[in-house]
Amino acid sequence: MPEVATLSSLKRLVQLPRSFYYDPPDQVARGLLGKLLVRPEAGEEARGRANAGGNHWALAGRIVEAEAYFGITDPAAHASAGKTERNFVLFGPPGHAYVYFIYGMYFCVNVSCQEEGIAGCVLLRALEPVVGLDIMGRLRTSRKGVLSERVAARPASGPGCLCQALGITRAAFNNVDFTSAHSPLQIWDDGFRPGEIVVTPRIGVHKDADRPARFLIGENPYVSVRPRRPRKTMPCPEAR
DNA sequence: AAGCGGATCGTCT
């Protein structure tokens, strides 16, 4: 099912123009479902472990899950406290990559949207591999050289997994322009249109935890499968 | 199926 194409075999590809990214985050998140996140000639820039596939390869995956973050008015958003050294990309022009480091170990990538000065964004949470499934597996291989069948089959299902599978780091990708023809990270439309779109609360979010802002393609096996957020522990009134 | 703890560190209080 995955690995249906090489990059050059894909037809009718159109890189999303800047104008696509001016809409509000929830609208952009829906619009991104079904689009292709592409690293053209990824091997050119890859180093070390990331270069395991050789010198000339491309990676592409279909976006099947994304979350909307609503800028300074959204308590769950990184932009809620205003512009900082970390999140400045969100306040710039739309269609750029905001990459941040999380839990001391992982990266996550967002697509900035809305006009300059307005800090809306969309967190990319899961891809269906389309080009380079084998390379994605190598990039997901642990330091100990372990690559489970489960991970190899769904290497980009989760925001941290997605960045690892595509070799996305903050140093190399923060603030890159998705709309540039020469960008190392691009978003293309190949004509695919998702069927049913499902909306749920965002994953791992505690502030404004019930807001429906996570969008995914229904029935798609590559969406991240995560446990429901832990139930609040209720204090026992008898205990003192 | 769900819950936990460990790994690991930049960012902001």
Next chain:
DNA sequence: GACGATCCGCTTG
């Protein structure tokens, strides 16, 4: 000095 827009492996039911 505490806390994540996470992931994985192990334990428990």
